Amino acid sequence: MTRLFRVELRRLISRRLVVLATAGAVVVTGMLLFGFWQSSQPMSGAERAQAQTEYERARADWEENGEEYLAQCLADEELERETTGQDVDYGCQDMEPKEEWFLRSAPPLKDSLPGVLSGGAFQLLFLAFLVGATFTAAEASTGSLSNWLTFEPRRLRVYGSKLLAAAVGVLPVTAVLLGVVVAGAWAIAGSFGLAGGMTAQDWSGAAATAGRILALCAVVAAVAAALGFLLRHTAAVLGVAVGWVVVVELMLAGYLERFQPWLVSRNVDGWISRGTTYFVNTCTTDSTGTLCEYTEKSLAFGHSAAYLLVLAALLVLAGALVFRRRDVV
Template structure:
């Protein structure tokens, strides 16, 4: 049996892999079920009811405003006048302030809402890929299986590279299959509990490209988990780094940056770079600055994190972690 076939069989047959993939799928299924149950198809009856509710609230607001104006006028010249605006300048509500859309139940518009679901899908599968990738190589280091494998195939770089290739291939297949089901499932939700009217060829292309970026994120997460566990020669190394980065570095750094009034603190936080990668950009605003505009007044200074920046950061992370794993595999003793 070839090394790649042996590693593929090992990856697929591992109970740890099956468990975490199943957990990820259950989480995604719960999200899809929640969206299905919380959204409704807009029907003429729902529109009529929302219009009636908006009109009723408008009339109630008009009556309430008229009552307040009468009380204000009656209080003029008394101590109670200070409880009302000067000269009883109270604006009347307008019908435009009561849009019937605000009184309708939530509905799932595929074009507007599905990108958020792609972000959720990418986050869940990236977490699964990271943990499975870390365990896939970490368990062999901690159990001594790596040493036994190298006795059979004494080519360090080939062995580690094959393991990483098998992991990434498995993550690709899983992401593509689940992504196809995810898209079809939410398209069904939009058809039955929302709308697909605004879907054009350009919209489908945008969604397809976003899903490809989600695939790249999942593969990066798997590679980082694999590389960190290989460097530390234990699954706990990758898990410890993840906890440290998420809990200590990100939240702690956010607090420090906030106290120091650092401009654009999002530049130092990974979630905003991930958002920029998936959604093509993230606009950070410095509310402590003011760029005067003749038409818009005082506008905060902005800095845009583009998907190209985020992609470069991802490539750099991959090169450092996976490259470090390959270097340690070649230089360190296998003991």
């Protein structure tokens, strides 16, 4: 099995589409860091002067009409309480303009790095999916898989070695790109004086997030390779993935908000961020009418991990059963 795995790993690395996909991921990583550089820049002198002017204008308006604005807000708040019978807070006491509302400042690296890692994670996951899918689907569609079985007829060994090669093969590239993202974000933030607040705990959290991304990339590559065995064409695998995202993740989720804990994308976010939240529109009806409000729900890391691992296991098992019984010609 070890020798077979090494052969499959060499075959994976030699595929042209894998090289092109890796090059594309490098370009996207550069674009991600360029966007981070733009968002980290301080306001220019002209932008700061304009923001200061707008703040002074809002401040002058508040000094002239602030009492009237506050009284109207409190009256509307009280009317809403009487109408709905529920506690309502319009934030009337926080209406006074504050200078920080107008003067934009970039967040420190300890606050922005988790978002940068999450943004880079999805392009790395797509890279892993594309590599795994083309590795097995292309061989099935061209007939080279049939030829390979004449040298190694034990199908499950072939199946396992290919999935393992896909999972392991994506790790070096994804690890290097994650390192580039972290190092690049640190360098950019440091050039603007935003990296000084990073503590050992912050770096430990970033390392843990990177580790979870790497593990998920390996799982995604193996699942995509299994789908390649099932569908036998790279275009078919990508078509199914795009269809799932459009129909289920986007359209269906918009109509069935309570279905969100079972969305793949939501659980991927829960895995990467070690737990996440989502919002559900909750409506209540009484004698005064119907009141709807968005309620925040939590999605635990354990739920996301179990969901993704069970889903991956089912797809890998389905691919093994089909490949063992189906004619590969």
